[in-house]
Amino acid sequence: MLRKITLALGLAALTLGASAxxxxxxxxxxxxxxxxxxDRAI
Structure with missing residues (x-):
């Protein structure tokens, strides 16, 4: 469950960062x- 949340947040950050x-x-x-x-999260 935590891995899915982390992955979703990472993808969201990547999407926002790429669009910015x-x-x-x-x-x-x-x-x-x-x-x-x-790395810091892990």
Whole structure:
């Protein structure tokens, strides 16, 4: 159950982050920040 919630939140953050960035560099930073947030959560 916790894994599903974490996955849903991660996907939501990725979607919002991807829609907010305007460049490829920004997309890379967004993906990196989501990965770091996942590491901190685990």
């Amino acid at each position: 960035c305007n460049t490829v560099k920004g997309a890379g930073q967004d993906i990196e920040s989501v990965g770091e947030a996942g």
